[in-house]
Each structure stands twice: as structure tokens, then as C-alpha cells.
Amino acid sequence: MAAVPKTQRAWIIQSRGPPSKALSLQSNWEVPTELKEGEVLVKVQAAALNPVGYKLMKMLPNFAGTGRPLPAENDFSGVIVDGNGTHFSEGDQVFGYISTEISSVIRQGALSEYVRIPSDHLVIRPSNVSPIQAAGITLVAQTAHAALFDVGKLEAGQTILINGGSSSVGAYAIQIAKAKGAKVVATASTKNEEFVRKLGADEFIDYTKAPLHKYLAANPPSPKFHVILDAVGLVDPSLYTHSPAYLAPNGIFISTGPLPKDTSASELWKFIKTSYVMVMPRWLGGTSRTHKIVMLKHKKSRLDEIQRMVADGRSNNVFSQGVMF
Numbered sequence: 001m002a003a004v005p006k007t008q009r010a011w012i013i014q015s016r017g018p019p020s021k022a023l024s025l026q027s028n029w030e031v032p033t034e035l036k037e038g039e040v041l042v043k044v045q046a047a048a049l050n051p052v053g054y055k056l057m058k059m060l061p062n063f064a065g066t067g068r069p070l071p072a073e074n075d076f077s078g079v080i081v082d083g084n085g086t087h088f089s090e091g092d093q094v095f096g097y098i099s100t101e102i103s104s105v106i107r108q109g110a111l112s113e114y115v116r117i118p119s120d121h122l123v124i125r126p127s128n129v130s131p132i133q134a135a136g137i138t139l140v141a142q143t144a145h146a147a148l149f150d151v152g153k154l155e156a157g158q159t160i161l162i163n164g165g166s167s168s169v170g171a172y173a174i175q176i177a178k179a180k181g182a183k184v185v186a187t188a189s190t191k192n193e194e195f196v197r198k199l200g201a202d203e204f205i206d207y208t209k210a211p212l213h214k215y216l217a218a219n220p221p222s223p224k225f226h227v228i229l230d231a232v233g234l235v236d237p238s239l240y241t242h243s244p245a246y247l248a249p250n251g252i253f254i255s256t257g258p259l260p261k262d263t264s265a266s267e268l269w270k271f272i273k274t275s276y277v278m279v280m281p282r283w284l285g286g287t288s289r290t291h292k293i294v295m296l297k298h299k300k301s302r303l304d305e306i307q308r309m310v311a312d313g314r315s316n317n318v319f320s321q322g323v324m325f
Contacts, residue, residue: 071109156181170231
């Protein structure tokens with residue numbers, strides 16, 4: 001095994017707040033060289049910054065099971081420095097992520113120089129993507145894939161509306177849905193139309209010209225959408241409450257989760273109102289369409305498929321951004 005230092009640099013989440021206040025760059029954070037069975041040690045080349053990371057950083061207090069202080073972020077790419085008897089060998093170029101459910105347990109985060117992680121959270125990085133590009137893949141691609149197939153049960157030939165096609169999850173959802181043979185209608189602002197169409201969207205809707213639910217009610221697709229994926233995480237429930245006009249009776253409305261912009265009273269009230277609408281039974285006047293929130297749980301088979309799609313060139317990965325170490 002290559003020589004590994006005892007300490008490293010890492011951006012540590014110390015407390016709740018915006019990144020400028022919650023994060024601290026430490027140069028003496030311990031390198032986790034003691035590995036359990038099935039774990040490997042990776043030297044990080046690049047790490048991704050995800051909106052969900054800083055939003056939760058701003059909202060969740062330390063007592064909420066966060067395990068702070070600990071290094072920030074989930075996605076990264078790097079090089080195996082200790083394969084620890086797994087199928088990986090020293091020098092393998094990999095990418096993957098530290099899932100939320102294990103980050104506080106193993107006390108690891110992507111914004112560090114070395115990461116100890118279960119080997120099933122990693123795959124070999126294809127040669128057609130750089131470390132920076134690969135660092136931006138795992139969390140959002142897995143979220144998109146889980147929403148489309150684990151939750152939405154999307155099939156070839158069906159039609160899906162992706163609200164927020166230029167968002168990270170939305171951009172991957174377009175590419176994955178097209179690769180599986182679905183028809184994709186995507187929304188974004190006019191400035192992002194070319195980007196969304198380049199990803200493979202069959203039709204484009206500019207959501208800035210009119211309220212989206214009103215536009216769709218006046219111009220319903222035929223047949224109606226089989227799946228609607230709100231990749232924006234709208235706090236306003238209108239797109240869902242009006243969905244019977246444009247979502248098939250057995251269709252599914254999926255959200256990445258209504259996430260308030262901040263902890264102000266107005267944002268929290270919107271969140272409460274939207275959460276109530278989502279769970280209101282139909283017999284009490286609730287919307288007559290199924291509403292689901294995608295909750296990402298790591299699946300090795302899903303990560304393997306995403307790796308194959310990237311290697312085959314079926315993901316443009318044009319929006320991935322990471323930070324180099």
C-alpha cells in the first residue's frame with residue numbers, strides 16, 4: 001500500500017448554518033486507515049457540491065442525528081490506495097458516494113483528502129469521463145434512476161414530464177428516461193431550452209411564461225403523462241393538485257421532496273401546506289392521483305447500471321461540476 005499520511009485537510013461541518021458559517025477547514029483531521037471488512041481507502045481527486053448538502057446544513061440542528069462535526073458532502077471520485085481484500089486494487093480509478101444513511105456512522109465526507117467507504121458504494125470510473133465529471137454523477141443520477149423506476153415504474157413507450165429539466169436530477173432523469181425508451185417532456189426557462197433538448201428532451205415547456213399547471217390543463221398531452229417528476233422540489237402544491245387534468249388515472253406524481261428555501265415562517269407554512277396536500281386522503285377531498293417522494297437508498301445494482309450507461313456514452317454528463325483536491 002502506498003504511504004498514507006496520518007492527518008489530512010477536510011472541510012468539517014461544525015454546526016447548523018450557511019456553509020460560510022457552518023464549515024471549517026481543518027488541516028489535522030485524522031486519516032481513517034483502520035478499515036473494516038468490505039471497506040476500502042480512497043484518495044479523493046474531486047468532490048461534488050450538492051444543493052441538498054448546503055440546504056440540510058442550513059436547516060438541521062446538531063441534535064437531529066447529524067453526527068457533527070464530520071466532513072461535508074457525499075459525491076467524489078478518486079484512486080484506491082488500500083483495496084483491503086475487496087475486488088478493488090491499489091491504483092483503481094473509481095467514483096461513488098457516501099450515502100446519507102452511513103455518513104454519520106462511518107463519519108466520512110467527500111470534502112476530505114482520504115475517504116474510508118464500503119466498496120459497494122464505488123465503481124470503476126470509465127475512461128470517457130474525467131475525475132471532475134465523475135464526481136458529479138452518483139447522488140443525482142441514482143436519485144433520478146430511483147424516481148423513474150423504483151417509484152415511477154416507468155416503461156419504454158410511456159411519456160414523462162420532468163419539471164426542472166435543467167436541474168441536476170432533472171438533467172440525468174432526461175437522459176436515463178430516453179435511454180430506456182420513454183418520451184420526455186421537460187420544463188425549464190428559455191435560456192436553458194437548448195441545454196435540455198441536447199440532453200434528449202422530445203418536447204420543451206418554458207415554465208416562466210405561465211403557471212405550469214394552468215398551461216398543462218389548457219394543453220393536456222394525449223395520452224396523459226404516465227409519470228410526473230418534480231425535480232425542483234416545489235413547495236407550491238399546484239402542479240400536483242391540478243394533475244388529474246394531465247396525469248393518467250394510474251399515473252404517479254413524484255417529487256424530490258418539498259424543501260423550503262429557508263426557515264422563515266412563510267417558507268415553513270408553504271412546506272406544511274404542501275405536506276398536508278400530499279397525504280390528504282381522496283375521501284377527504286384529496287387529489288385523485290398518487291403522490292410519492294423519492295427517498296434515495298443505495299443499491300449497488302443501480303450504481304452499476306449508471307456506470308455502464310456512462311461508459312456507453314448514454315449520459316452526456318454535461319453539467320457535472322466538482323472541486324479538485
